[in-house]
Amino acid sequence: METETMIEIRHAALVTNNDRDEVVRDATIQVKDGKIAYAGPGKDAPEFSAERVIDAHGNIVMPGFANMHTHVPMNLFRSYADDLDLMTWLNTRIFPAEDKLTKESAYWASMAAMCELAAAGVVAFNEMYFFVDSIARAARESGLRGVLSRAVVTPAPGVGERMLAESKELFEKYNGQGRLKVFLSPHAQYTVNNGMLEQIAQMAEELGTGVHMHVSETRGEHETCMKEQGMTPIELCRKTGLLGVPFYAAHCVWVSEHDMELMAEFGATVLSCPKSNLKLASGIAPLEKMMRKGVRVTLGTDGAASNNKLSMWEEMTYASFLQKGTTYDPKAMPAAQTLKLATRYGAEALGLDSGIVEAGKDADLVMIDTAGIRYTPDYDDVSLLVYAGSDADVCMTMVGGDVIYEDGKFAFADIGEVKAKLAEYAEIMKKI
Ligand SMILES: CSC[C@H]1O[C@@H](n2cnc3c(O)ncnc32)[C@H](O)[C@@H]1O
Numbered sequence: 001m002e003t004e005t006m007i008e009i010r011h012a013a014l015v016t017n018n019d020r021d022e023v024v025r026d027a028t029i030q031v032k033d034g035k036i037a038y039a040g041p042g043k044d045a046p047e048f049s050a051e052r053v054i055d056a057h058g059n060i061v062m063p064g065f066a067n068m069h070t071h072v073p074m075n076l077f078r079s080y081a082d083d084l085d086l087m088t089w090l091n092t093r094i095f096p097a098e099d100k101l102t103k104e105s106a107y108w109a110s111m112a113a114m115c116e117l118a119a120a121g122v123v124a125f126n127e128m129y130f131f132v133d134s135i136a137r138a139a140r141e142s143g144l145r146g147v148l149s150r151a152v153v154t155p156a157p158g159v160g161e162r163m164l165a166e167s168k169e170l171f172e173k174y175n176g177q178g179r180l181k182v183f184l185s186p187h188a189q190y191t192v193n194n195g196m197l198e199q200i201a202q203m204a205e206e207l208g209t210g211v212h213m214h215v216s217e218t219r220g221e222h223e224t225c226m227k228e229q230g231m232t233p234i235e236l237c238r239k240t241g242l243l244g245v246p247f248y249a250a251h252c253v254w255v256s257e258h259d260m261e262l263m264a265e266f267g268a269t270v271l272s273c274p275k276s277n278l279k280l281a282s283g284i285a286p287l288e289k290m291m292r293k294g295v296r297v298t299l300g301t302d303g304a305a306s307n308n309k310l311s312m313w314e315e316m317t318y319a320s321f322l323q324k325g326t327t328y329d330p331k332a333m334p335a336a337q338t339l340k341l342a343t344r345y346g347a348e349a350l351g352l353d354s355g356i357v358e359a360g361k362d363a364d365l366v367m368i369d370t371a372g373i374r375y376t377p378d379y380d381d382v383s384l385l386v387y388a389g390s391d392a393d394v395c396m397t398m399v400g401g402d403v404i405y406e407d408g409k410f411a412f413a414d415i416g417e418v419k420a421k422l423a424e425y426a427e428i429m430k431k432i
């Protein structure tokens, strides 16, 4: 596929995702040099000499998703270890399998994830793993926006320091390069000692970057931290300085009222992964309560080994329905708010200039084919997207004005080759 600098999309139902939740019928979206030049009623659109005109009659155009917690090389481990709790899953199956990963297998697994994300309408992902060079290579090729981080653990003296030094090198190499940014990443409170948490907070401050960490995922993590440290994992993050930098806390299932108040006070971002938390039997994060206390909540999938899809569509449905079901309040997490958690709030948290479809924003858009039976009748487009939509409905994904996925085809990958490579590397995993 060619890159056009001027694209005009006509006759779309435009879900703007703005503060007024406006939906514009028969809308035109004009894209120039990666930005939205115009988005609004077709009848009011200015003259535009488009290199390509897309007829979106019968389609919805909306902002793309920000998947806020991923481990993209874990696409190699989908269906490899199911029906286990987090610690058994990690210690008996995943960590041994990860020992067999190589630069090449991590690259191809990341490419598989890029395809899965792009085809499901994701425009940005917030990643934590090792093999960051492999992930950066796949991300750059795909055109997706990626915030990468090299996970740090402290199993033995000196190991964490080496990993942190590597994180700094990766920051210097990739941060601000094209569509990439780099954060720092202590894996979790139970794998990283307090001294290293402090060093990471200091380095994030020096570099002016964020910190991405698994926090309060399971009851066991919460109880052990209380017993060994005399405080919750979030309180420990405050003590070690992590809440003083832009802080991105994945999961937050087992959080106290005080934890929520701290996160609101320090402006931390919660990266909730409702499906992964259910599959690993970790529990249900109290998102509604957190949001009422003023905490910024966003959504992610976690890796393909614990989800087992990278579908923000499913995260939206699970997140909303779980909050309704656990609060006994049908008004909890309504559709328009849920869509914002999956798109705009994530984009804002990552410092991206997208998440709303309006003039001046980056053109990070997706187009949804509404020909399927689930989009009829059409009383409320946002409701249809959030409660009835799915990956399969995405017919085009655009990042910074580049069409990276369209009608089953990827601009950046030969999907047959990607599948063949994954099958080849899976043979190695089967021998463990
Ligand atoms: C060291 S890179 C990231 C590390 O995290 C592991 N992981 C994947 N999902 C989870 C999760 O939900 N909680 C904790 N750790 C997780 C992954 O396998 C890598 O080892």
Ligand SMILES: [Zn+2]
Pocket (backbone or CB within 6 Å): 069, 070, 071, 214, 250, 302, 303
């Ligand atoms: Zn995770």
